[in-house]
Amino acid sequence: MKQFKIKVLVVLGVLVFLAGCSSDEEITEPFVYRIPVVVHVVHNGQDVGEGPNISQAQVQSQIDVLNEDFRRISGTNGFDSNGVDTEIEFYMAMTDPDGNMLPEPGIDRYNGGRFIWPTGLATSIDSQLKPATIWDPNRYFNIWTVNFGGFVGRNLLGYAQFPSDSGLAGLNVNEGSALTDGVVVGYKYFGSAEKGNFPDLNETYNLGRTTTHEVGHWLGLRHIWGDGDCLVDDFCNDTPNSDEPNFSCETHISCGTLDMIENYMDYTEDSCMSMFTQDQKERMVQVLENSPRRSTLYER
Numbered sequence: 001m002k003q004f005k006i007k008v009l010v011v012l013g014v015l016v017f018l019a020g021c022s023s024d025e026e027i028t029e030p031f032v033y034r035i036p037v038v039v040h041v042v043h044n045g046q047d048v049g050e051g052p053n054i055s056q057a058q059v060q061s062q063i064d065v066l067n068e069d070f071r072r073i074s075g076t077n078g079f080d081s082n083g084v085d086t087e088i089e090f091y092m093a094m095t096d097p098d099g100n101m102l103p104e105p106g107i108d109r110y111n112g113g114r115f116i117w118p119t120g121l122a123t124s125i126d127s128q129l130k131p132a133t134i135w136d137p138n139r140y141f142n143i144w145t146v147n148f149g150g151f152v153g154r155n156l157l158g159y160a161q162f163p164s165d166s167g168l169a170g171l172n173v174n175e176g177s178a179l180t181d182g183v184v185v186g187y188k189y190f191g192s193a194e195k196g197n198f199p200d201l202n203e204t205y206n207l208g209r210t211t212t213h214e215v216g217h218w219l220g221l222r223h224i225w226g227d228g229d230c231l232v233d234d235f236c237n238d239t240p241n242s243d244e245p246n247f248s249c250e251t252h253i254s255c256g257t258l259d260m261i262e263n264y265m266d267y268t269e270d271s272c273m274s275m276f277t278q279d280q281k282e283r284m285v286q287v288l289e290n291s292p293r294r295s296t297l298y299e300r
Contacts, residue, residue: 030087031087032087032088032089033087033088033089033285033288033298033299034089034090034091034298034299035088035089035090035091035141035297035298036090036091036092036093036106036139036140036141036297037063037090037091037092037093037106037140037141037143038092038093038106038107038108038135038140038141038142038143039059039062039092039106039107039108039143039144039145040108040110040133040134040142040143040144040145041053041054041059041107041108041109041110041145041187042110042112042117042129042133042144042145042146042147043109043110043111043112044111044112044113044114044115044147045111048109051147051187051200052145052146052147052187053109054145054187054190054191054198054200055196055198056104056107057195057196057198058190058191058196058198059092059104059106059107059145059190059191060092060195061191061192061195061196061198061208062190062191062192062208062211063090063091063092063106064192064195064208065077065078065191065192065195065207065208065209065211065212066090066208066211066212066215067089067090069208069209069212069264069273069274069276070085070086070088070089070090070212070215070276071085071086071087071088071089072084072085072086072275072276077194077207077271077274078274079274080262080274080275082262082275083274083275083276083277084275084276084277084278084280084281086276086280086281086284086285087281087285088219088284088288090141090215091106092105092106092107093105093106093140094106096108096135097135097136097139097140108133108135110133112129112146115147115149116147116148116149116150117129117146117147117148117149117150118148118149118150125144125146125184126180129144129146130142130144130179130180130182131179131180134179134180134181134182137178137181137182137293138293138296138297139296139297140297141182141183141218141297142181142182142183143182143183143184143185143211144182144183144184144185145184145185145186145187145190146184146185146186146187147186147187147188148186156186157185157186157189157205157210158183158184158185158186158189158210158211158213158214159183159184159214159217160182160183160184160214160215160217160218161175161176161180161181161182161183161217161218162175162176162217162218162220163175163218163219163220163287163291163292163293163294164176164291164292165290165291165292166220166286166287166290166291167286167290168220168235168283168286168287169235170222170233170234170235171220178292178293181293182218183211183214183215183217183218184214185210185211185214186210187200188200188201188202188205189201189202189205189206189210189211190208190210190211191206191208192206192207192208193206193207194207204269204270205269205270206270207270207271207273208270209264209270209273210270212264212273213264213265213273216264216265216276216280216284217265219283219284219287219288219294220283220284220286220287220291221234221236221265221280221283221284222234222235222265223245223265223266223267224239224242224245224259224260224263224265224266225241225242225243225244225245225259225266226241226242229243229244230242230243230254230255234265235283236277236279236280236283237279238277238278238279238280239260239263239265239277239279239280240255240257240258240259240260241254241255241257242254242255242259242260242266243255245266245267246259246261246266246267246268247267247268247269248268248269248272249261249268249269249271249272260275260277262274262275263275263276263277263280264276265280
C-alpha cells in the first residue's frame, strides 16, 4: 500500500512539472501572408481548354506551383535545402468584386477579341486590356494569361509591375498605375506539365517557374544579376554578384563566385529553379507590409 502511494505521488509530480513547462513555453506559429488571386484568362473565343482559353486544371496547377515554391514545400520541386520558406501563400478568390460566387474559383474568362497580344511601351495590354479587366488591386492579386505575339512579344514569357512606395533600394517610388498592377504571363508558360495534360505548354518552361519569377518582381525582387555587370547589385547580400543572366542548368562562375542558377530570379530553365534566399524573403515581406495595394491584400 505504501508503495502504491509513492508511485501516485511521483506520477502526479511529473504531470505538474509537464503542465508547468507547457504554460511557460508557448509555441507560436509563424505569420503567413495569404493572398487572393484572380487569373484573367484572355482568349479569342476558343472553347475552354483550347489554346489560350486554358482549363481550370491548368490554372490550379500554377497556383499549386506558386505555393510549393514560396513555401518551400518538402517533396516538391520547390524544396531546396539552401532556400527559405517565404511564408507567403496564394489562393483562388471565391467571389467577384460584387460578392458573387465564382463558378470557377479565381478565374475570370475574357474574350479579348484578338489572336495575339503584342508587348512593349504603351502596348494594348497595359493601355487597353488591363484597365478593362482588372479587379480591385487592393483586394485581388491580378494575373493575366495571354497569347503573346508580334515582333516585340515573340520571345517574351511574362512581365510584372514592381511595387510602388516600398522604401526598397533599387525600386522607384512610383512603379505604375493601379489600373495596370499585376502580372502577365504567356499561356504557354503558365502551369505545370507534371500536374496534368496541358499540351500547349512550352517544353523548356513548363513547370510554372515563369510565374514564380514574375511574382517575385511583383513583390519587389530584382533579377539575380542586377540587370548589369559585376558592379550592379540586386540589393540582396546573400545572392552572389553575376555579370549576366543564365539560360541553362550548367554551372557558371562570374564575378569571382559561382552563380546562383537555382534562384527563381535568374533566367534559367524551369527544371533548374528551386529557391529564394533570406534577403529576398525580407524584401518581399517589406513590400507586403508597406506598399500600396500589396499591404491591403493579405489576410490578417
